[in-house]
Amino acid sequence: MSQTRATSRTLSTGLTLILAALLALASTSLLARPAHAQATSYQGEAWDLNAHLELLGSPTDVGPFADAGPLPSAGGEDEETAVDVDALLGILSASVLHAETSGENDLTESGAHVTNLEVNLSTLDLGVLETALLDLGISASVIESIAGARCLNGKPDLDGDSLIVGLAINGQPIEITGQPNQGVDLGLIKLVINEQIETENSIEVNALHIMVSTQGLTSGTVGSLLGILGLQDAGDLVDGLTEDLLLLDITVAHSEAGITCEPDATPTTQPTPKPTTTPQPTATRTPEPTVKPPATSSPLPTATPEPMATPSYNPQPPSEPTPMALPSAGGPPPTQDGGSPWQLGLVGAIAVAGAAGARFFITRRLNQ
Numbered sequence: 001m002s003q004t005r006a007t008s009r010t011l012s013t014g015l016t017l018i019l020a021a022l023l024a025l026a027s028t029s030l031l032a033r034p035a036h037a038q039a040t041s042y043q044g045e046a047w048d049l050n051a052h053l054e055l056l057g058s059p060t061d062v063g064p065f066a067d068a069g070p071l072p073s074a075g076g077e078d079e080e081t082a083v084d085v086d087a088l089l090g091i092l093s094a095s096v097l098h099a100e101t102s103g104e105n106d107l108t109e110s111g112a113h114v115t116n117l118e119v120n121l122s123t124l125d126l127g128v129l130e131t132a133l134l135d136l137g138i139s140a141s142v143i144e145s146i147a148g149a150r151c152l153n154g155k156p157d158l159d160g161d162s163l164i165v166g167l168a169i170n171g172q173p174i175e176i177t178g179q180p181n182q183g184v185d186l187g188l189i190k191l192v193i194n195e196q197i198e199t200e201n202s203i204e205v206n207a208l209h210i211m212v213s214t215q216g217l218t219s220g221t222v223g224s225l226l227g228i229l230g231l232q233d234a235g236d237l238v239d240g241l242t243e244d245l246l247l248l249d250i251t252v253a254h255s256e257a258g259i260t261c262e263p264d265a266t267p268t269t270q271p272t273p274k275p276t277t278t279p280q281p282t283a284t285r286t287p288e289p290t291v292k293p294p295a296t297s298s299p300l301p302t303a304t305p306e307p308m309a310t311p312s313y314n315p316q317p318p319s320e321p322t323p324m325a326l327p328s329a330g331g332p333p334p335t336q337d338g339g340s341p342w343q344l345g346l347v348g349a350i351a352v353a354g355a356a357g358a359r360f361f362i363t364r365r366l367n368q
Contacts, residue, residue, distance in 0.1 A: 039151050042076075042103025043202055043258030045069030046110040046147075049085060050254065051092055054247035055124070062087045064254070066097035069110070075103035090123040092250065103259070109148040112207070112253040117143055119210060119250060134246070136189065138210060141166035145207040147255035154264030160255065162194040162207035188212055202258025212248040 047064035054060075066082040079100035086093045095116035102109060119138040142165040149158050167174045174184060176193060184191040190213075195206040 038262045039075075039103075039106045039108075039259050040262050041073040041260040042071050042108045043073070043149075043256070043260075044071040044101035044103050044108045044110045045254075045256045046099035046101045046112045046145075047080075047254050048082065048097035048099055048112050048114045048252065049087075049092065049094060050251045051088060052247075052249045053088055053091070056245065060088065062092070065094075066099045066112075068099040069101045069256075071101055071103045071108070075108075077102035077104070091120060091248075093118045093120075099255075101255075101257070106259070106261075107148065107150045108257040108259050109146070110255040110257045111146045112144065112255050114140075114143040114207075114253050116141060117208075117252060121212065121248070124246075134188070134212070136170065136212070138169050138189075139166070140164055140168070140208070140252075143207045143253045145205040145253040145255040147203050147205045147257040149202060149257040149259040151259060151261035154261055156201040156259050156261055158198060158201075158203040158257070160196055160203045160205035160257070162205055162253065164193060164207060167193075167208070188214065199258075201260055202256065204254065204256045206251050207253035208251075210248070210250040210252070212246065214245040215247070 045067075046069060047067040049065040050063035052059065052061050065085050065087075066080045068078040068080045071078065077100070079098070081099075082097040084095060085097060093116075094114050097112075097114050099112040100110070117138075117140045119136075121134040121136040124134065142163065144164075145160070145162040147158075147160040149156050151157070164176055167176065169186070169189065174191070174193075176182070178194070180194050180196040182193040184193065190211045192206070192209040192211075195209045197204040197206075
């Protein structure tokens with residue numbers, strides 16, 4: 001007997017060291033980042049097994065086993081260990097259970113560890129016959145969970161995870177996806193693997209949640225089950241037994257971590273608004289006079305000739321010709337209007353010169 005206790009203590013110490021190493025590694029990988037705000041309170045708890053059983057409407061609660069915490073709001077640390085747990089008339093058993101939680105330095109972390117879990121419903125009967133009510137067994141070699149909370153930029157930063165090795169139902173292995181809240185529904189049996197419940201400033205992780213219930217069974221199924229047990233005369237009790245025959249709820253490896261953070265004191269820089277400038281009326285610029293470029297030898301632009309006015313024609317009746325006076329002897333011939341010949345010659349020369357000049361001017365204008 002003493003050798004068995006010594007072996008249990010040695011195994012417990014070794015598993016405690018293993019769990020401590022796992023928690024240290026988890027806190028380094030998941031949560032060991034610098035915090036930017038201080039915690040004002042901590043919330044932490046961890047335990048390994050808790051069960052609720054209702055049989056024919058009669059409830060029984062056991063656990064939690066290896067319950068560490070809850071932490072005081074100021075923080076601190078706690079750990080618990082249990083060995084060779086056997087509860088609920090042999091329905092629930094485990095070899096070693098260890099749980100721990102701590103809250104300090106703006107960080108809360110919790111962890112739970114269970115080895116060699118066995119849930120055996122074949123030991124359950126109605127206290128009338130030795131016949132088992134359900135031939136059902138659930139087992140796992142290792143079940144663990146971790147949860148952590150820290151302050152980041154004045155707000156809680158939460159994280160959690162779980163590990164299950166060798167999970168099986170009646171010897172059939174159950175695949176673990178690693179995703180949060182993985183569900184397995186087998187009718188009477190429902191499993192939630194890596195169950196995570198998160199609030200604004202806390203997170204709870206249940207590595208394994210087992211629910212067995214007859215509430216979904218029909219009256220015929222329950223009657224057949226009671227007939228197998230030799231209770232064929234149950235009669236009127238069958239309808240009520242569909243809900244009260246069996247209800248089993250087991251939670252394995254529970255970790256909880258929470259934190260309340262002081263708001264980040266770093267002021268947020270707001271951009272300085274620019275003053276609104278009242279628009280000023282735009283001054284109209286007086287155009288400067290255009291300076292004509294100096295004349296060059298380039299040909300002048302062709303000017304469009306202005307239309308010549310059409311002379312109005314107003315015919316006059318012919319006048320009677322005035323007879324020219326013959327020149328008198330010894331003097332210049334008289335003109336028609338009485339002018340001298342040299343005057344007439346000068347007038348003629350001027351007329352010829354004027355006509356030539358006018359023709360030259362008109363010709364040049366037309367050629368431009």
